[in-house]
Amino acid sequence: MQQDAIPISSILSLLTGDGGNFLGIILLSLQVTITAVTCAGLVGLPLGAGLALVRFPGRTVIIVLVNTMMGFPPVVAGLAIFLLLSRSGPLGDLGLLFTPKAMMIAQFVLVLPIIVALTRQTIEDLWTEYQDHMTSLGAGRLRSIPTLLWDARFSLVTTLLAGLGRASAEVGAILIVGGNIAGFTRTMTTSIALETSKGDLPLAMALGVVLMSLTLVINSLAFGISRVGARFSGKS
Amino acid sequence: MLRRTFVTAAASVLVAIGLLSAAEAEDRFITVASTTSTQDSGLFDALLPAFTAKTGIIVKVIAQGTGQALDTARRGDADVVFVHAKAQELKFLEDGFGVKRYPVMYNxxxxxxxxxxxxxxxxxxxxxxxxxxxxxxxxxxxxxxxxxxxxxxxxxxxxxxxxxxxxxxxxxxxxxxxxxxxxxxxxxxxxxxxxxxxxxxxxxxxxxxxxxxxxxxxxxFNQYGVMLVNPAKFSTVKAEDGQAFIDWLVSPEGQSAIAAYRIDGQQLFFPNANDPNA
Missing domain, CATH: 3.40.190.10 (Periplasmic binding protein-like II)
Structure with missing residues (x-):
């Protein structure tokens, strides 16, 4: 049995021949991951900045909790969301279990703590630098949030990429809440798990290479964009 | 400047939601909780297109172990269960979660x-x-x-x-x-x-x-059976379309499709819907 090389030809035949299928898997992966990270960013960036600047009782506890949540085991998150969304669960009437939306919710839950925690750290560091200046302008901590987020935008790209990395590499949670249904909730990572269980290890590995390549492209784009942006705003 | 980022962010969310609703513009489908053996062997990939072409019903298969598949159905998260452990299946029926068990095939x-x-x-x-x-x-x-x-x-x-x-x-x-x-x-x-x-x-x-x-x-000997999840337990069960799938599986057409599935010339499953004791 030939087992050594990654079968370029079988990747090509996947992409071209029965390819609608494979392309659909890639598109679904991107769609789920990008939606989850975008939503987590919209919620997490302001939340993280707020946590960095606003003083309130219990703040330290919340920071430790958020940091802990960065290590939330995906399979536990998946199980919790499964129980919530199941027809027998509290949100069962929404009929969301085994849909792409359920996978987006799972990834949102996993990515949000990463974005909040890293944003908090970034903004807190920046605040020590900006504090005197902002206070002299009469801007309080709360009113400084948009300015700080804007000035930290290039560092925050890395924060979003960390979230994206967690989301795109994830398999445990989306397998449980999505069900790995062919053509509907089958993503890159769940396909890799499936092909491994079919014993088609070369194909599973090949899919892994495709996934890594996509991640490389996304990261290169993000890096390039933030580099160009930094140069234009004189921050390089 | 700041406003522009928010506009961009909001726009991308809208695009994402748009993509999402496009992906869900699917019409009739049923959810079947089945076993890893039916999926890993490739049987469903061979069977389902024929059924969908005939009825317009899309079949979404969740492949789990028999125990987990029955549990998924017990929570009302599937319309049909297609598994292979007769004792567990009869218990499922006895508990009122299934309507009727149909033998389908064996290997x-x-x-x-x-x-x-x-x-x-x-x-x-x-x-x-x-x-x-x-x-x-x-x-x-x-x-x-x-x-x-x-x-x-x-x-x-x-x-x-x-x-x-x-x-x-x-x-x-x-x-x-x-x-x-x-x-x-x-x-x-x-x-x-x-x-x-x-x-x-x-x-x-x-x-x-x-x-x-x-x-x-x-x-x-390894017998497979199929059951409709009891619509009296879960109103969300798509009884009509689920039963249509079961009827097709045990029909001469479905049975010969099962018999026709081969890998390297070897038949993987043997239809026996006609055997009442199976």
Whole structure:
């Protein structure tokens, strides 16, 4: 049995021949991951900045909790969301279990703590630098949030990429809440798990290479964009 | 400047939601909780397009172990269950979660093991003798350990061979709690024996040093059944479309589609919807 090389030809035949299928898997992966990270960013960036600047009782506890949540085991998150969304669960009437939306919710839950925690750290560091200046302008901590987020935008790209990395590499949670249904909730990572269980290890590995390549492209784009942006705003 | 980022962000969310709703503009579908063996063997990929073409009903398959598939159905998260562990299926019916059980097809289990054959059982026809030899020699054996149909069949076989598994099990007996394919991968890597359904075994692509060591004992018979989840328990069950799928599976057309599924010329499943005792 030939087992050594990654079968370029079988990747090509996947992409071209029965390819609608494979392309659909890639598109679904991107769609789920990008939606989850975008939503987590919209919620997490302001939340993280707020946590960095606003003083309130219990703040330290919340920071430790958020940091802990960065290590939330995906399979536990998946199980919790499964129980919530199941027809027998509290949100069962929404009929969301085994849909792409359920996978987006799972990834949102996993990515949000990463974005909040890293944003908090970034903004807190920046605040020590900006504090005197902002206070002299009469801007309080709360009113400084948009300015700080804007000035930290290039560092925050890395924060979003960390979230994206967690989301795109994830398999445990989306397998449980999505069900790995062919053509509907089958993503890159769940396909890799499936092909491994079919014993088609070369194909599973090949899919892994495709996934890594996509991640490389996304990261290169993000890096390039933030580099160009930094140069234009004189921050390089 | 700041406003522009928010506009961009909001726009991308809208685009994402747009993509999402486009993806969900699918119409009629049913959810079938089934077993890893039917999926890993490729049977569904061969069957479902024909059914969908005929009825316009899309079938979404969640492949789990039999125990988990029945549990998914018990929570109302599936319309139809298609599994292989008759005792568990009858219990499911008795508890009122299913409407009626239809026998669909059978294949058989095989004992697979490494070429080195440390228990010396290759070529045997009696599964009880083989299991005794494995336990006596403490030869490595990988068990599914996941309450699947294959796992319950394995436990029944130890019992039938008069082996008190809890008493004799040791390091040689490895319960991995995973699907059939993962179990075969593990058995291959550990040079261990395991029990597999023939369908998954034939389709499995990473056989390595493994081969069939025992087959043909009638205790290795593996029956599949299909049931509609009781709409009286869950109003969300798509009773009409689910029943249409069941009716198709047991119809001459569905039965011959099952018989026609082959890998390398070998038939994987044998239709027997006409056998009332199956």
């Amino acid at each position: 058989d289990f095989v004992v697979v093991g490494p070429k080195s054959d440390p228990a010396g059982i290759a070529g045997g026809k009696d599964v009880a003798v083989a299991l005794k030899a494995i336990a006596d020699k403490k030869a490595p054996f990988v068990s599914r350990g996941d309450k699947s149909g294959t796992h319950s069949a394995e436990l029944k076989l130890w019992k039938a061979a008069d082996i008190d598994l809890p008493a004799v099990r040791g390091e040689w007996y490895r319960e991995i709690g995973q699907g059939m394919g993962a179990t075969l991968n593990t058995a291959n890597a550990m040079a261990a024996y395991t029990l597999s359904d023939r369908g998954t075994w034939i389709a499995f692509a990473n056989k390595g040093d493994l081969g069939i060591v025992v087959e043909g004992d009638k205790k290795l």
